Amino acid sequence: MAEHDSDREDREPDEKGVPFDEAAAWAAIVAGYGDEPPDPPGAKPFKPVEDLALPAMEGDDTEPDSGAAEEQVPAKPLGSSVSFAPGVGPRDYTAPEASEDDFDEDDEGHFVPPEPPPLPSADTTARFAWLGVVGGPILLLLAVLLGWDMTWWLATLGIGGFLGGFVTLVTRMKTDDDEDGDPGRGAVV
Secondary structure, three states: OHHHHHHHHHOOOOOOOOOOOOHHHHHHHOOOOOOOOOOOOOOOOOHHHHHOOOOOOOOOOOOOOOOOHHHHHOOOOOOOOOOOOHHHOOOHHHOOOOOOOOOOOOOOOOOOOOOOOOOOOOOOHHHHHHHHHHHHHHHHHHHHHOOOOOOOOOHHHHHHHHHHHHHHHHOOOOOOOHOOOOHHHHHOO
8 A cells, every 4th residue: 555655656647637727716616706605504594684682582593584583582682882962871870878777887998088288389499400301401491492503511411410410319319228127017907
Protein backbone atom coordinates (compact mmCIF):
# COMPACT_ATOMS: atom_id res chain seq x y z
CA MET A 1 0.00 0.00 0.00
CA ALA A 2 2.82 2.38 0.86
CA GLU A 3 4.57 1.59 -2.42
CA HIS A 4 1.43 2.40 -4.35
CA ASP A 5 0.96 5.80 -2.56
CA SER A 6 4.60 6.75 -3.11
CA ASP A 7 4.10 6.51 -6.88
CA ARG A 8 1.32 9.13 -6.77
CA GLU A 9 3.30 11.78 -4.91
CA ASP A 10 5.42 12.60 -7.99
CA ARG A 11 2.59 12.93 -10.46
CA GLU A 12 0.08 15.70 -11.03
CA PRO A 13 -3.59 14.77 -10.60
CA ASP A 14 -5.40 13.48 -13.64
CA GLU A 15 -6.88 16.30 -15.71
CA LYS A 16 -8.25 14.03 -18.42
CA GLY A 17 -11.80 14.32 -17.01
CA VAL A 18 -14.36 16.94 -17.98
CA PRO A 19 -12.69 20.31 -18.44
CA PHE A 20 -13.70 22.98 -15.94
CA ASP A 21 -15.82 25.71 -17.47
CA GLU A 22 -15.21 28.80 -15.35
CA ALA A 23 -17.73 30.95 -17.22
CA ALA A 24 -20.49 28.39 -16.61
CA ALA A 25 -19.59 28.21 -12.91
CA TRP A 26 -19.81 32.01 -12.56
CA ALA A 27 -23.09 32.04 -14.46
CA ALA A 28 -24.53 29.48 -12.01
CA ILE A 29 -23.37 31.54 -9.04
CA VAL A 30 -24.91 34.73 -10.45
CA ALA A 31 -28.15 32.95 -11.36
CA GLY A 32 -28.50 31.60 -7.83
CA TYR A 33 -27.63 34.89 -6.13
CA GLY A 34 -30.31 35.98 -3.70
CA ASP A 35 -32.09 32.63 -3.64
CA GLU A 36 -32.31 31.11 -0.21
CA PRO A 37 -31.30 27.47 -0.12
CA PRO A 38 -33.93 25.05 1.13
CA ASP A 39 -33.87 24.15 4.82
CA PRO A 40 -32.47 20.73 5.67
CA PRO A 41 -35.03 18.11 6.71
CA GLY A 42 -36.10 18.42 10.37
CA ALA A 43 -34.86 22.01 10.81
CA LYS A 44 -37.01 24.49 12.78
CA PRO A 45 -37.67 27.72 10.91
CA PHE A 46 -36.53 30.99 12.44
CA LYS A 47 -39.05 33.17 14.29
CA PRO A 48 -40.16 36.36 12.58
CA VAL A 49 -38.59 39.59 13.84
CA GLU A 50 -41.81 40.65 15.60
CA ASP A 51 -41.81 37.49 17.76
CA LEU A 52 -38.16 37.50 18.84
CA ALA A 53 -38.96 39.01 22.24
CA LEU A 54 -41.65 36.41 22.94
CA PRO A 55 -40.80 33.28 24.93
CA ALA A 56 -40.66 29.94 23.16
CA MET A 57 -43.85 27.96 23.72
CA GLU A 58 -43.90 24.27 24.47
CA GLY A 59 -44.49 22.23 21.36
CA ASP A 60 -43.62 25.17 19.12
CA ASP A 61 -42.37 22.87 16.35
CA THR A 62 -45.03 24.08 13.96
CA GLU A 63 -44.79 26.91 11.48
CA PRO A 64 -45.44 30.35 12.95
CA ASP A 65 -48.23 30.92 10.42
CA SER A 66 -50.43 28.13 11.82
CA GLY A 67 -53.53 29.01 13.88
CA ALA A 68 -52.46 27.01 16.96
CA ALA A 69 -49.34 29.10 17.47
CA GLU A 70 -51.33 32.35 17.34
CA GLU A 71 -53.52 31.23 20.24
CA GLN A 72 -50.48 30.53 22.49
CA VAL A 73 -48.82 33.96 22.05
CA PRO A 74 -48.84 35.87 25.36
CA ALA A 75 -50.35 39.35 25.40
CA LYS A 76 -47.24 41.22 26.56
CA PRO A 77 -43.79 40.64 25.02
CA LEU A 78 -40.77 40.22 27.28
CA GLY A 79 -38.84 43.25 26.09
CA SER A 80 -39.25 46.21 23.82
CA SER A 81 -37.83 49.59 22.97
CA VAL A 82 -39.29 52.30 25.15
CA SER A 83 -38.99 55.89 24.03
CA PHE A 84 -39.53 58.75 26.43
CA ALA A 85 -40.65 62.27 25.76
CA PRO A 86 -38.03 65.00 26.30
CA GLY A 87 -37.69 65.79 29.99
CA VAL A 88 -39.32 62.52 31.06
CA GLY A 89 -37.34 59.37 31.57
CA PRO A 90 -35.48 57.15 33.99
CA ARG A 91 -32.73 59.73 34.58
CA ASP A 92 -35.26 62.39 35.57
CA TYR A 93 -36.40 60.37 38.58
CA THR A 94 -35.58 61.84 41.98
CA ALA A 95 -35.70 59.77 45.14
CA PRO A 96 -37.93 61.04 47.94
CA GLU A 97 -36.18 62.73 50.85
CA ALA A 98 -35.59 60.55 53.90
CA SER A 99 -37.63 61.34 56.97
CA GLU A 100 -37.53 60.05 60.52
CA ASP A 101 -40.63 57.90 59.83
CA ASP A 102 -38.61 55.79 57.37
CA PHE A 103 -36.41 54.34 60.13
CA ASP A 104 -37.28 51.57 62.57
CA GLU A 105 -36.18 51.48 66.18
CA ASP A 106 -33.19 49.36 65.07
CA ASP A 107 -31.98 52.00 62.59
CA GLU A 108 -29.61 54.64 63.83
CA GLY A 109 -30.49 57.15 61.12
CA HIS A 110 -28.53 58.24 58.11
CA PHE A 111 -24.95 59.45 58.20
CA VAL A 112 -24.29 63.14 57.70
CA PRO A 113 -20.58 63.79 57.17
CA PRO A 114 -19.00 66.73 58.97
CA GLU A 115 -17.95 69.82 57.05
CA PRO A 116 -14.46 69.42 55.60
CA PRO A 117 -11.73 71.68 56.98
CA PRO A 118 -10.89 74.72 54.85
CA LEU A 119 -8.00 74.47 52.44
CA PRO A 120 -4.75 75.83 53.78
CA SER A 121 -3.75 79.19 52.37
CA ALA A 122 -0.65 79.03 50.19
CA ASP A 123 2.32 81.17 51.07
CA THR A 124 3.94 83.60 48.64
CA THR A 125 6.77 81.26 47.68
CA ALA A 126 4.36 78.47 46.67
CA ARG A 127 2.26 80.91 44.64
CA PHE A 128 5.28 82.14 42.67
CA ALA A 129 6.44 78.53 42.16
CA TRP A 130 3.06 77.60 40.68
CA LEU A 131 3.13 80.75 38.56
CA GLY A 132 6.47 79.63 37.11
CA VAL A 133 5.36 76.02 36.52
CA VAL A 134 2.16 77.02 34.75
CA GLY A 135 3.12 80.41 33.36
CA GLY A 136 6.44 79.44 31.75
CA PRO A 137 5.01 76.96 29.23
CA ILE A 138 2.01 79.24 28.56
CA LEU A 139 4.40 82.13 27.78
CA LEU A 140 6.36 79.96 25.33
CA LEU A 141 3.16 78.68 23.72
CA LEU A 142 1.85 82.22 23.26
CA ALA A 143 5.17 83.29 21.71
CA VAL A 144 4.95 80.47 19.16
CA LEU A 145 1.25 80.99 18.36
CA LEU A 146 1.52 84.78 18.02
CA GLY A 147 4.75 84.60 16.01
CA TRP A 148 6.92 86.57 18.42
CA ASP A 149 10.67 86.47 17.99
CA MET A 150 12.11 83.92 20.42
CA THR A 151 14.62 86.17 22.14
CA TRP A 152 17.00 85.03 24.84
CA TRP A 153 15.05 86.70 27.65
CA LEU A 154 11.74 85.12 26.51
CA ALA A 155 13.26 81.63 26.40
CA THR A 156 15.04 82.17 29.73
CA LEU A 157 11.87 83.40 31.40
CA GLY A 158 9.74 80.50 30.06
CA ILE A 159 12.16 77.63 30.60
CA GLY A 160 13.74 79.07 33.75
CA GLY A 161 10.34 79.85 35.29
CA PHE A 162 9.16 76.29 34.71
CA LEU A 163 12.33 74.63 36.03
CA GLY A 164 12.66 77.00 39.00
CA GLY A 165 9.02 76.58 40.02
CA PHE A 166 9.21 72.81 39.67
CA VAL A 167 12.36 72.54 41.78
CA THR A 168 10.86 74.86 44.42
CA LEU A 169 7.67 72.78 44.69
CA VAL A 170 9.58 69.49 44.90
CA THR A 171 11.98 70.70 47.62
CA ARG A 172 9.12 72.09 49.72
CA MET A 173 7.16 68.83 49.72
CA LYS A 174 6.44 67.38 53.13
CA THR A 175 8.00 64.07 54.06
CA ASP A 176 6.40 61.29 56.08
CA ASP A 177 9.19 61.35 58.65
CA ASP A 178 7.10 63.58 60.92
CA GLU A 179 4.80 60.75 62.00
CA ASP A 180 6.21 58.21 64.42
CA GLY A 181 3.17 55.91 64.22
CA ASP A 182 3.49 52.38 62.92
CA PRO A 183 1.76 52.15 59.51
CA GLY A 184 1.14 48.43 59.94
CA ARG A 185 -1.03 48.59 63.04
CA GLY A 186 -4.28 48.44 61.05
CA ALA A 187 -7.50 50.36 61.53
CA VAL A 188 -7.94 52.39 64.68
CA VAL A 189 -11.45 52.21 66.11
